[in-house]
Amino acid sequence: MPELPEVEAVRRGLDERLAGARLMEVQVREPRLRQPVPSLAPWVGRRLLRVERRGKYLLWRFDEGTLLVHLGMSGHFTFVAPEAPPGRHDHVDFLFEEHLLRYGDARRFGLILPLEADAERALEARLGLEPWDARLTPEFARERVQGRRRAIKEVLLSGDVVAGAGNIYACEALFRAGIAPDRPAGTLDEEDWARLLAALRAVFEAAIAAGGTTLRDHRTVAGKGGEYRGRLSVYGREGEPCPRCGAPVRRVVQGGRSTFFCPVCQPPGRTAW
Ligand SMILES: [Zn+2]
Incomplete structure:
Protein backbone atom coordinates (compact mmCIF):
# COMPACT_ATOMS: atom_id res chain seq x y z
CA MET A 1 0.00 0.00 0.00
CA LEU A 127 -6.50 14.77 7.56
CA GLY A 128 -3.77 15.52 10.08
CA LEU A 129 -1.15 18.17 9.39
CA GLU A 130 1.48 17.53 6.74
CA PRO A 131 4.86 16.51 8.19
CA TRP A 132 6.36 19.81 6.99
CA ASP A 133 3.52 22.04 8.11
CA ALA A 134 4.89 24.85 10.30
CA ARG A 135 1.97 24.34 12.69
CA LEU A 136 3.20 20.83 13.50
CA THR A 137 5.35 21.66 16.52
CA PRO A 138 6.28 19.40 19.46
CA GLU A 139 3.97 21.49 21.61
CA PHE A 140 1.04 21.04 19.21
CA ALA A 141 1.64 17.27 19.06
CA ARG A 142 1.89 16.89 22.83
CA GLU A 143 -1.29 18.84 23.42
CA ARG A 144 -3.12 16.92 20.74
CA VAL A 145 -2.55 13.56 22.49
CA GLN A 146 -2.59 14.77 26.08
CA GLY A 147 -3.80 12.08 28.47
CA ARG A 148 -4.13 9.44 25.76
CA ARG A 149 -3.28 5.85 26.70
CA ARG A 150 -3.27 4.64 23.11
CA ALA A 151 0.13 3.43 21.87
CA ILE A 152 2.19 6.05 20.05
CA LYS A 153 2.59 3.76 17.02
CA GLU A 154 -1.18 3.51 16.62
CA VAL A 155 -1.61 7.25 17.12
CA LEU A 156 0.87 7.83 14.30
CA LEU A 157 -1.05 5.46 12.03
CA SER A 158 -4.37 7.11 12.87
CA GLY A 159 -3.28 10.35 11.21
CA ASP A 160 -4.60 12.37 14.16
CA VAL A 161 -1.34 14.23 14.63
CA VAL A 162 0.39 14.00 11.29
CA ALA A 163 -0.94 12.86 7.90
CA GLY A 164 0.49 10.04 5.86
CA ALA A 165 2.60 8.08 8.36
CA GLY A 166 1.75 4.48 7.54
CA ASN A 167 3.16 1.31 9.01
CA ILE A 168 6.63 1.32 7.46
CA TYR A 169 7.49 4.92 8.25
CA ALA A 170 5.93 4.90 11.71
CA CYS A 171 8.17 1.94 12.65
CA GLU A 172 11.26 3.55 11.12
CA ALA A 173 10.66 6.95 12.73
CA LEU A 174 10.07 5.46 16.21
CA PHE A 175 13.31 3.49 15.88
CA ARG A 176 15.22 6.57 14.81
CA ALA A 177 13.78 8.56 17.73
CA GLY A 178 14.47 5.77 20.25
CA ILE A 179 10.83 5.58 21.35
CA ALA A 180 9.10 2.29 22.19
CA PRO A 181 6.15 1.74 19.84
CA ASP A 182 3.79 0.72 22.64
CA ARG A 183 4.39 3.76 24.82
CA PRO A 184 1.14 5.51 25.68
CA ALA A 185 1.08 8.57 23.43
CA GLY A 186 0.22 10.85 26.33
CA THR A 187 3.55 10.06 28.06
CA LEU A 188 5.65 11.65 25.32
CA ASP A 189 7.00 15.01 26.41
CA GLU A 190 7.96 17.85 24.07
CA GLU A 191 11.53 16.58 23.74
CA ASP A 192 10.24 13.17 22.68
CA TRP A 193 7.99 14.81 20.13
CA ALA A 194 10.83 16.99 18.85
CA ARG A 195 12.92 13.85 18.20
CA LEU A 196 9.98 11.95 16.75
CA LEU A 197 8.88 14.71 14.38
CA ALA A 198 12.48 15.25 13.23
CA ALA A 199 12.83 11.48 12.71
CA LEU A 200 9.61 11.31 10.71
CA ARG A 201 10.66 14.17 8.46
CA ALA A 202 14.13 12.66 7.93
CA VAL A 203 12.70 9.24 7.11
CA PHE A 204 10.14 10.74 4.73
CA GLU A 205 12.72 12.89 2.98
CA ALA A 206 15.15 10.02 2.47
CA ALA A 207 12.35 7.77 1.23
CA ILE A 208 11.01 10.37 -1.20
CA ALA A 209 14.52 10.88 -2.57
CA ALA A 210 14.76 7.11 -3.14
CA GLY A 211 11.40 7.04 -4.96
CA GLY A 212 9.64 5.39 -2.01
CA THR A 213 9.63 1.81 -0.76
CA THR A 214 8.41 -0.97 -2.97
CA LEU A 215 7.16 -4.01 -1.09
CA ARG A 216 4.78 -5.18 -3.76
CA ASP A 217 2.98 -2.89 -6.15
CA HIS A 218 4.34 0.61 -5.88
CA ARG A 219 6.02 1.96 -8.99
CA THR A 220 7.20 5.42 -9.87
CA VAL A 221 5.81 7.00 -13.04
CA ALA A 222 8.97 5.81 -14.78
CA GLY A 223 7.74 2.27 -14.07
CA LYS A 224 10.52 1.57 -11.56
CA GLY A 225 10.18 0.30 -8.01
CA GLY A 226 11.17 2.66 -5.19
CA GLU A 227 14.60 1.98 -3.75
CA TYR A 228 14.12 2.78 -0.07
CA ARG A 229 13.47 -0.83 0.92
CA GLY A 230 17.18 -1.66 1.19
CA ARG A 231 17.61 1.21 3.64
CA LEU A 232 14.95 0.26 6.17
CA SER A 233 16.44 -0.15 9.65
CA VAL A 234 13.82 -2.30 11.38
CA TYR A 235 10.75 -2.68 9.18
CA GLY A 236 10.51 -6.24 7.83
CA ARG A 237 13.74 -7.22 9.58
CA GLU A 238 12.56 -9.45 12.43
CA GLY A 239 15.49 -11.38 13.94
CA GLU A 240 18.11 -9.41 12.01
CA PRO A 241 20.65 -7.36 13.97
CA CYS A 242 19.67 -3.79 14.85
CA PRO A 243 21.87 -1.50 12.73
CA ARG A 244 22.66 0.57 15.81
CA CYS A 245 23.30 -1.93 18.61
CA GLY A 246 23.22 -5.40 17.02
CA ALA A 247 20.39 -6.79 19.16
CA PRO A 248 17.84 -8.82 17.18
CA VAL A 249 14.99 -6.75 15.79
CA ARG A 250 11.64 -7.82 17.24
CA ARG A 251 8.18 -7.97 15.74
CA VAL A 252 4.94 -7.58 17.68
CA VAL A 253 1.38 -7.08 16.49
CA GLN A 254 -0.32 -3.81 17.43
CA GLY A 255 -3.85 -3.06 16.32
CA GLY A 256 -3.64 -5.91 13.82
CA ARG A 257 -0.47 -4.56 12.17
CA SER A 258 3.11 -5.75 12.50
CA THR A 259 5.42 -3.46 14.43
CA PHE A 260 9.18 -3.86 14.15
CA PHE A 261 11.48 -2.37 16.77
CA CYS A 262 14.74 -2.77 18.69
CA PRO A 263 14.07 -3.61 22.36
CA VAL A 264 17.44 -2.12 23.36
CA CYS A 265 17.35 1.14 21.42
CA GLN A 266 13.61 1.62 22.11
CA PRO A 267 13.19 0.54 25.74
CA PRO A 268 9.85 1.07 27.48
CA GLY A 269 9.50 4.56 28.87
CA ARG A 270 12.91 5.72 27.75
CA THR A 271 12.82 9.35 26.80
CA ALA A 272 16.30 10.12 25.49
CA TRP A 273 19.35 8.45 24.00
ZN1 LIG B 1 19.25 -1.43 18.78
Whole structure:
Protein backbone atom coordinates (compact mmCIF):
# COMPACT_ATOMS: atom_id res chain seq x y z
CA MET A 1 0.00 0.00 0.00
CA PRO A 2 1.58 3.29 -1.00
CA GLU A 3 2.38 5.61 1.89
CA LEU A 4 3.17 9.32 1.85
CA PRO A 5 6.67 9.05 0.30
CA GLU A 6 5.44 6.80 -2.50
CA VAL A 7 2.55 9.14 -3.26
CA GLU A 8 4.89 12.14 -3.12
CA ALA A 9 7.30 10.40 -5.53
CA VAL A 10 4.37 9.83 -7.90
CA ARG A 11 3.23 13.45 -7.46
CA ARG A 12 6.64 14.77 -8.43
CA GLY A 13 6.80 12.49 -11.46
CA LEU A 14 3.39 13.66 -12.65
CA ASP A 15 3.92 17.33 -11.90
CA GLU A 16 7.29 17.38 -13.66
CA ARG A 17 5.86 16.26 -16.97
CA LEU A 18 2.28 17.42 -16.89
CA ALA A 19 2.18 20.83 -15.21
CA GLY A 20 0.81 23.24 -17.82
CA ALA A 21 -0.34 20.52 -20.24
CA ARG A 22 -3.82 20.36 -21.73
CA LEU A 23 -5.90 17.20 -21.39
CA MET A 24 -6.74 16.09 -24.94
CA GLU A 25 -8.60 12.85 -24.40
CA VAL A 26 -9.62 10.44 -21.64
CA GLN A 27 -10.44 6.79 -22.04
CA VAL A 28 -12.02 4.92 -19.14
CA ARG A 29 -11.91 1.20 -19.90
CA GLU A 30 -13.01 0.10 -16.43
CA PRO A 31 -14.91 2.61 -14.27
CA ARG A 32 -15.38 0.25 -11.33
CA LEU A 33 -12.80 1.50 -8.87
CA ARG A 34 -13.51 2.00 -5.13
CA GLN A 35 -16.17 4.44 -6.33
CA PRO A 36 -17.25 4.46 -9.99
CA VAL A 37 -15.20 6.82 -12.13
CA PRO A 38 -17.68 9.43 -13.43
CA SER A 39 -17.63 10.69 -16.99
CA LEU A 40 -14.44 12.67 -17.44
CA ALA A 41 -15.55 14.13 -20.77
CA PRO A 42 -16.07 17.62 -19.26
CA TRP A 43 -12.37 17.67 -18.31
CA VAL A 44 -11.14 17.31 -21.87
CA GLY A 45 -9.68 20.61 -23.07
CA ARG A 46 -8.82 21.81 -19.57
CA ARG A 47 -5.25 22.60 -18.62
CA LEU A 48 -3.57 20.85 -15.69
CA LEU A 49 -1.86 23.61 -13.70
CA ARG A 50 -0.11 21.43 -11.12
CA VAL A 51 -0.39 18.24 -9.08
CA GLU A 52 -0.57 18.67 -5.30
CA ARG A 53 -0.66 16.13 -2.49
CA ARG A 54 -2.54 16.06 0.80
CA GLY A 55 -1.79 12.99 2.89
CA LYS A 56 -2.06 10.14 0.43
CA TYR A 57 -4.39 11.99 -1.93
CA LEU A 58 -3.28 13.59 -5.18
CA LEU A 59 -5.05 16.78 -6.19
CA TRP A 60 -4.90 17.54 -9.87
CA ARG A 61 -5.47 21.28 -10.11
CA PHE A 62 -6.90 22.19 -13.49
CA ASP A 63 -7.60 25.68 -14.77
CA GLU A 64 -11.18 24.71 -13.98
CA GLY A 65 -11.80 22.31 -11.11
CA THR A 66 -9.79 19.69 -9.22
CA LEU A 67 -9.60 15.95 -9.72
CA LEU A 68 -9.02 13.86 -6.61
CA VAL A 69 -6.90 10.75 -7.13
CA HIS A 70 -6.06 8.04 -4.60
CA LEU A 71 -3.91 5.05 -5.49
CA GLY A 72 -5.70 2.69 -3.11
CA MET A 73 -3.75 -0.54 -2.58
CA SER A 74 -2.15 -1.08 -5.96
CA GLY A 75 -2.84 1.92 -8.22
CA HIS A 76 -0.03 3.34 -10.29
CA PHE A 77 0.56 5.77 -13.12
CA THR A 78 2.91 5.11 -16.00
CA PHE A 79 3.83 7.23 -18.99
CA VAL A 80 3.56 5.00 -22.03
CA ALA A 81 4.12 5.24 -25.76
CA PRO A 82 0.90 6.05 -27.70
CA GLU A 83 0.94 2.67 -29.41
CA ALA A 84 1.50 0.63 -26.22
CA PRO A 85 -1.39 -1.82 -25.81
CA PRO A 86 -3.13 -1.60 -22.41
CA GLY A 87 -2.78 -4.53 -20.02
CA ARG A 88 -5.66 -6.23 -18.26
CA HIS A 89 -5.48 -3.92 -15.24
CA ASP A 90 -4.88 -0.68 -17.15
CA HIS A 91 -8.20 1.03 -16.51
CA VAL A 92 -7.83 4.68 -17.53
CA ASP A 93 -5.75 6.56 -20.13
CA PHE A 94 -5.18 10.30 -19.91
CA LEU A 95 -3.85 11.76 -23.12
CA PHE A 96 -2.12 15.09 -22.48
CA GLU A 97 -0.54 17.21 -25.19
CA GLU A 98 2.74 15.34 -25.29
CA HIS A 99 2.21 12.44 -22.91
CA LEU A 100 0.00 9.44 -22.60
CA LEU A 101 -0.51 8.65 -18.93
CA ARG A 102 -1.98 5.28 -17.99
CA TYR A 103 -3.62 4.35 -14.69
CA GLY A 104 -3.35 0.67 -13.74
CA ASP A 105 -4.84 -0.87 -10.61
CA ALA A 106 -5.10 -4.64 -10.20
CA ARG A 107 -7.15 -4.47 -6.99
CA ARG A 108 -9.27 -1.47 -8.03
CA PHE A 109 -9.25 0.29 -4.66
CA GLY A 110 -8.13 3.55 -6.24
CA LEU A 111 -10.23 6.69 -6.69
CA ILE A 112 -10.56 9.20 -9.52
CA LEU A 113 -13.23 11.78 -8.72
CA PRO A 114 -13.97 15.47 -9.23
CA LEU A 115 -13.37 17.28 -5.93
CA GLU A 116 -15.85 20.02 -5.07
CA ALA A 117 -14.84 22.81 -2.71
CA ASP A 118 -16.98 21.60 0.21
CA ALA A 119 -15.65 18.05 -0.13
CA GLU A 120 -12.12 19.46 -0.09
CA ARG A 121 -12.84 21.34 3.14
CA ALA A 122 -14.17 18.11 4.67
CA LEU A 123 -11.05 16.27 3.52
CA GLU A 124 -8.81 18.97 5.00
CA ALA A 125 -10.61 18.71 8.33
CA ARG A 126 -10.21 14.93 8.39
CA LEU A 127 -6.50 14.77 7.56
CA GLY A 128 -3.77 15.52 10.08
CA LEU A 129 -1.15 18.17 9.39
CA GLU A 130 1.48 17.53 6.74
CA PRO A 131 4.86 16.51 8.19
CA TRP A 132 6.36 19.81 6.99
CA ASP A 133 3.52 22.04 8.11
CA ALA A 134 4.89 24.85 10.30
CA ARG A 135 1.97 24.34 12.69
CA LEU A 136 3.20 20.83 13.50
CA THR A 137 5.35 21.66 16.52
CA PRO A 138 6.28 19.40 19.46
CA GLU A 139 3.97 21.49 21.61
CA PHE A 140 1.04 21.04 19.21
CA ALA A 141 1.64 17.27 19.06
CA ARG A 142 1.89 16.89 22.83
CA GLU A 143 -1.29 18.84 23.42
CA ARG A 144 -3.12 16.92 20.74
CA VAL A 145 -2.55 13.56 22.49
CA GLN A 146 -2.59 14.77 26.08
CA GLY A 147 -3.80 12.08 28.47
CA ARG A 148 -4.13 9.44 25.76
CA ARG A 149 -3.28 5.85 26.70
CA ARG A 150 -3.27 4.64 23.11
CA ALA A 151 0.13 3.43 21.87
CA ILE A 152 2.19 6.05 20.05
CA LYS A 153 2.59 3.76 17.02
CA GLU A 154 -1.18 3.51 16.62
CA VAL A 155 -1.61 7.25 17.12
CA LEU A 156 0.87 7.83 14.30
CA LEU A 157 -1.05 5.46 12.03
CA SER A 158 -4.37 7.11 12.87
CA GLY A 159 -3.28 10.35 11.21
CA ASP A 160 -4.60 12.37 14.16
CA VAL A 161 -1.34 14.23 14.63
CA VAL A 162 0.39 14.00 11.29
CA ALA A 163 -0.94 12.86 7.90
CA GLY A 164 0.49 10.04 5.86
CA ALA A 165 2.60 8.08 8.36
CA GLY A 166 1.75 4.48 7.54
CA ASN A 167 3.16 1.31 9.01
CA ILE A 168 6.63 1.32 7.46
CA TYR A 169 7.49 4.92 8.25
CA ALA A 170 5.93 4.90 11.71
CA CYS A 171 8.17 1.94 12.65
CA GLU A 172 11.26 3.55 11.12
CA ALA A 173 10.66 6.95 12.73
CA LEU A 174 10.07 5.46 16.21
CA PHE A 175 13.31 3.49 15.88
CA ARG A 176 15.22 6.57 14.81
CA ALA A 177 13.78 8.56 17.73
CA GLY A 178 14.47 5.77 20.25
CA ILE A 179 10.83 5.58 21.35
CA ALA A 180 9.10 2.29 22.19
CA PRO A 181 6.15 1.74 19.84
CA ASP A 182 3.79 0.72 22.64
CA ARG A 183 4.39 3.76 24.82
CA PRO A 184 1.14 5.51 25.68
CA ALA A 185 1.08 8.57 23.43
CA GLY A 186 0.22 10.85 26.33
CA THR A 187 3.55 10.06 28.06
CA LEU A 188 5.65 11.65 25.32
CA ASP A 189 7.00 15.01 26.41
CA GLU A 190 7.96 17.85 24.07
CA GLU A 191 11.53 16.58 23.74
CA ASP A 192 10.24 13.17 22.68
CA TRP A 193 7.99 14.81 20.13
CA ALA A 194 10.83 16.99 18.85
CA ARG A 195 12.92 13.85 18.20
CA LEU A 196 9.98 11.95 16.75
CA LEU A 197 8.88 14.71 14.38
CA ALA A 198 12.48 15.25 13.23
CA ALA A 199 12.83 11.48 12.71
CA LEU A 200 9.61 11.31 10.71
CA ARG A 201 10.66 14.17 8.46
CA ALA A 202 14.13 12.66 7.93
CA VAL A 203 12.70 9.24 7.11
CA PHE A 204 10.14 10.74 4.73
CA GLU A 205 12.72 12.89 2.98
CA ALA A 206 15.15 10.02 2.47
CA ALA A 207 12.35 7.77 1.23
CA ILE A 208 11.01 10.37 -1.20
CA ALA A 209 14.52 10.88 -2.57
CA ALA A 210 14.76 7.11 -3.14
CA GLY A 211 11.40 7.04 -4.96
CA GLY A 212 9.64 5.39 -2.01
CA THR A 213 9.63 1.81 -0.76
CA THR A 214 8.41 -0.97 -2.97
CA LEU A 215 7.16 -4.01 -1.09
CA ARG A 216 4.78 -5.18 -3.76
CA ASP A 217 2.98 -2.89 -6.15
CA HIS A 218 4.34 0.61 -5.88
CA ARG A 219 6.02 1.96 -8.99
CA THR A 220 7.20 5.42 -9.87
CA VAL A 221 5.81 7.00 -13.04
CA ALA A 222 8.97 5.81 -14.78
CA GLY A 223 7.74 2.27 -14.07
CA LYS A 224 10.52 1.57 -11.56
CA GLY A 225 10.18 0.30 -8.01
CA GLY A 226 11.17 2.66 -5.19
CA GLU A 227 14.60 1.98 -3.75
CA TYR A 228 14.12 2.78 -0.07
CA ARG A 229 13.47 -0.83 0.92
CA GLY A 230 17.18 -1.66 1.19
CA ARG A 231 17.61 1.21 3.64
CA LEU A 232 14.95 0.26 6.17
CA SER A 233 16.44 -0.15 9.65
CA VAL A 234 13.82 -2.30 11.38
CA TYR A 235 10.75 -2.68 9.18
CA GLY A 236 10.51 -6.24 7.83
CA ARG A 237 13.74 -7.22 9.58
CA GLU A 238 12.56 -9.45 12.43
CA GLY A 239 15.49 -11.38 13.94
CA GLU A 240 18.11 -9.41 12.01
CA PRO A 241 20.65 -7.36 13.97
CA CYS A 242 19.67 -3.79 14.85
CA PRO A 243 21.87 -1.50 12.73
CA ARG A 244 22.66 0.57 15.81
CA CYS A 245 23.30 -1.93 18.61
CA GLY A 246 23.22 -5.40 17.02
CA ALA A 247 20.39 -6.79 19.16
CA PRO A 248 17.84 -8.82 17.18
CA VAL A 249 14.99 -6.75 15.79
CA ARG A 250 11.64 -7.82 17.24
CA ARG A 251 8.18 -7.97 15.74
CA VAL A 252 4.94 -7.58 17.68
CA VAL A 253 1.38 -7.08 16.49
CA GLN A 254 -0.32 -3.81 17.43
CA GLY A 255 -3.85 -3.06 16.32
CA GLY A 256 -3.64 -5.91 13.82
CA ARG A 257 -0.47 -4.56 12.17
CA SER A 258 3.11 -5.75 12.50
CA THR A 259 5.42 -3.46 14.43
CA PHE A 260 9.18 -3.86 14.15
CA PHE A 261 11.48 -2.37 16.77
CA CYS A 262 14.74 -2.77 18.69
CA PRO A 263 14.07 -3.61 22.36
CA VAL A 264 17.44 -2.12 23.36
CA CYS A 265 17.35 1.14 21.42
CA GLN A 266 13.61 1.62 22.11
CA PRO A 267 13.19 0.54 25.74
CA PRO A 268 9.85 1.07 27.48
CA GLY A 269 9.50 4.56 28.87
CA ARG A 270 12.91 5.72 27.75
CA THR A 271 12.82 9.35 26.80
CA ALA A 272 16.30 10.12 25.49
CA TRP A 273 19.35 8.45 24.00
ZN1 LIG B 1 19.25 -1.43 18.78
